[in-house]
Amino acid sequence: MRIDIVSLFPDFVAQCAAFGVVGRAVERGLLSVHGFNPRDYAEGNYRRVDDRPFGGGPGMLMLVDPLRASLRAAREADPAPAKVVYMSPQGAPLTQAKVRELAGRERLILLCGRYEGIDERLIRAEVDEEISIGDYVLSGGELAAAVIVDAVARLREGVLGDAESAVQDSFEDGLLDCPHYTRPVEHEFGTVPEVLMSGNHAEIAKWRRMQSLGRTWQRRPDLLDEAALSKADRKLLAA
Ligand code: ADE
Numbered sequence: 316m317r318i319d320i321v322s323l324f325p326d327f328v329a330q331c332a333a334f335g336v337v338g339r340a341v342e343r344g345l346l347s348v349h350g351f352n353p354r355d356y357a358e359g360n361y362r363r364v365d366d367r368p369f370g371g372g373p374g375m376l377m378l379v380d381p382l383r384a385s386l387r388a389a390r391e392a393d394p395a396p397a398k399v400v401y402m403s404p405q406g407a408p409l410t411q412a413k414v415r416e417l418a419g420r421e422r423l424i425l426l427c428g429r430y431e432g433i434d435e436r437l438i439r440a441e442v443d444e445e446i447s448i449g450d451y452v453l454s455g456g457e458l459a460a461a462v463i464v465d466a467v468a469r470l471r472e473g474v475l476g477d478a479e480s481a482v483q484d485s486f487e488d489g490l491l492d493c494p495h496y497t498r499p500v501e502h503e504f505g506t507v508p509e510v511l512m513s514g515n516h517a518e519i520a521k522w523r524r525m526q527s528l529g530r531t532w533q534r535r536p537d538l539l540d541e542a543a544l545s546k547a548d549r550k551l552l553a554a
Pocket of ligand 1: 449
């Protein structure tokens, strides 16, 4: 998979992709991350990439043309069709389902704004989708792009080993994850729940499901409306 980053700080995102599981995926050629800096495509001695907003107001906006040229360069760098995603607080909230959809593509171009944002005409003409990583405002889209690179990479075939398998992740079934324990069994902070050491896989699976359901109910009841719950799950919740 190839992910292009259009940003005034493209190295920031590439650096985030240099560590851990994602870094290994890049080293093994399962993923590549390339930066395109609008400043390199800006005209004039000052290589200007921003200007004041019409109608007044604070801050600056990113100009259409340097971004358009960066996007064109990114598109031309690889003939496979790419989806252009603009990272923005006005976008649709990022969910694990959306991450899975993006991970199914061979190419993405992530467009990162700075300042007060981007001229709307560029967004309308070039952007396929706007995504937000939460209801707060960052000083640019780079952190959001790094979040997408990380979440998408770990779903690509071969990136996680069996031991790290993504199918057991929180949100994969629409619920929060259950608690996990490792050695020692006895600790000043508590004892590992006995069922986890019973060797009874059916009981362990049931305990984990109950914990997931309970936590989701306590912490994120909104998720229960959308989660795929079985009859047995509903019985557990009603109890
Ligand atoms: N850029 C600035 N804030 C953002 C957010 N919350 N999500 C995505 N991109 C952003």
